[in-house]
Amino acid sequence: MxxxxxxxxxxxxxxxxxxxxxxxxxxxxxxxxxxxxxxxxxxxxxxxxxxxxxxxxxxxxxxxxxxxxxxxxxxxxxxxxxxxxxxxxxxxxxxxxxxxxxxxxxxxxxxxxxxxxxxxxxxxxxxxxxxxxxxxxxxxxxxxxxxxxxxxxxxxxxxxxxxNHLKIRILQIVLIIILFSLIGALIFSRSLSKPIRELADASQKIAHGDFNIKIFLKNEDELKELADNFNYMTEKIKTLVTDLTLKKEELNGIISSIQEGLIVVNKEGRVVLYNESFKRIIQTDSISGKFYWEILKSVEISELIKKSINEKKNLSCEVELNEKMFLFSITFLADKEEVIMFLHDITEFKRLEKIKKDFVVNVSHELRTPLTAMKGYVETLDGEVKETGKHYLDIVGKNTDRLINIVQDLLLLSGLEEKGIKLELETVDLNHLVETVLKIFKQKAETKNIKLNLISDGEKP
The missing domain is CATH 3.30.450.20 (PAS domain)
Structure with missing residues (x-):
């Protein structure tokens, strides 16, 4: 007790x-x-x-x-x-x-x-x-x-x-002194413990959220000073709690308004915070207090979260949930050893990206056929036209080649976006490559009074 x-x-x-x-x-x-x-x-x-x-x-x-x-x-x-x-x-x-x-x-x-x-x-x-x-x-x-x-x-x-008679008299006197001393001690103990008890009761009420409590003592001593400081501290705590409550409500409002799914997981793997968008994405209502692997039933996501917690670093990946594509971003918080995760819905972006890619491929294929035909006609006409017309025919041929190269580059870029594409590395003549580029941009540079020069030691790479 x-x-x-x-x-x-x-x-x-x-x-x-x-x-x-x-x-x-x-x-x-x-x-x-x-x-x-x-x-x-x-x-x-x-x-x-x-x-x-x-x-x-x-x-x-x-x-x-x-x-x-x-x-x-x-x-x-x-x-x-x-x-x-x-x-x-x-x-x-x-x-x-x-x-x-x-x-x-x-x-x-x-x-x-x-x-x-x-x-x-x-x-x-x-x-x-x-x-x-x-x-x-x-x-x-x-x-x-x-x-x-x-x-x-x-x-x-x-x-x-x-x-013995004297002992009895002395004992009687001592007992009387003890009685009065006990009465004095009782009064003094109550006067000393009463303000302390009031402080204890007030602190208990504050612990339960009642910040309107005040303590007023009449005696001008250290206990009154303690009570005044207690009242001042209570006001400060009340102000801080009010500010924190407002900030918490503001934060909850911001989190709720975020369209992306948000979830916070502690170092044990339990979910400590989430927003409505996350509930909508994973299509479940029971989240609080659960482990992330019970909610996100994805081996790839679970491994990524585990890796972020163990290695204490930020990670990201693209995952498919409920027939939709999401960009899954993980930010590690070193102070609390927690991770914040965002789920960005990139389904529409992926759809548009595919449309763009298909369009580029289709256009490239459609352009390559007439350009090839044009190239054939230019080569055929090359032996039929007079010397004065060959200059213009060469210009048409070169630009046709450029268009064909552009189409090939578009097809190549479109292919590079596919997963599993391997780069083919080969040795090139760097001097010849730079000379070709200079010839292409020489005329435009001269119109802008820019002089292009190639400085080389003459050695081939």
């Missing part, structure tokens, strides 16, 4: 709030506990030094019974356990237990520290009272000699009770 921008923002704030709250709780609990224990330790040190003044005289006089009574009274009044211990670890007095029944305390960590002349501190489990306790031990000296140890201690259960 796709997550909304609101759920992502609000979810992120929730994670941050709970992470920070957890860190605050952990560090505050540890800091408060450490601070409270340090405060209690300092208080126990002060009490120990205060009791030390009352305990020292009795310890010097070795009045241990009186010392035990004093310790029990003091411990009861201040709710603190007090113990007086000999340098060898023997317990002289204790506010909670009978000292005679207590074990040697020389191995206790706070006692070891006090026997070194320092203040001993320890937070540990008491094997005597079977509970966690906080200990502070100070040395009792006489003439720079340690004559005993005064130890004051508190039950940790009392400390834990107070700390």
């Amino acid at each position: 796709k997550k909304s921008i609101f759920s992502k923002i609000f979810g992120g704030y929730i994670l941050i709030i709970f992470a920070l709250s957890s860190l605050v709780l952990i560090f505050s609990f540890r800091t408060i506990k450490s601070h409270y224990i340090n405060t209690l330790t300092n208080n126990l040190e002060n009490l120990a030094f205060t009791f030390k003044l009352s305990v020292t005289p009795l310890l010097k006089e070795q009045r241990f019974r009186k010392l035990d009574e004093l310790v029990k009274n003091l411990g009861k009044n201040i709710d603190t356990r007090i113990t007086v211990i000999a340098p060898d670890g023997t317990v002289y007095a204790d506010s909670e237990k009978d000292p005679k029944l207590m074990e040697n305390h020389k191995s206790r960590p706070e006692i070891i520290k006090a026997l070194q002349g320092k203040i001993g501190r320890s937070l540990r489990f008491s094997t005597t009272v079977r509970e966690q306790m906080l200990y502070v031990a100070v040395p009792i000296k006489s003439k720079n000699k340690i004559i005993g140890i005064l130890r004051a201690s508190l039950f940790i259960r009392e400390i834990n009770t107070l700390l």
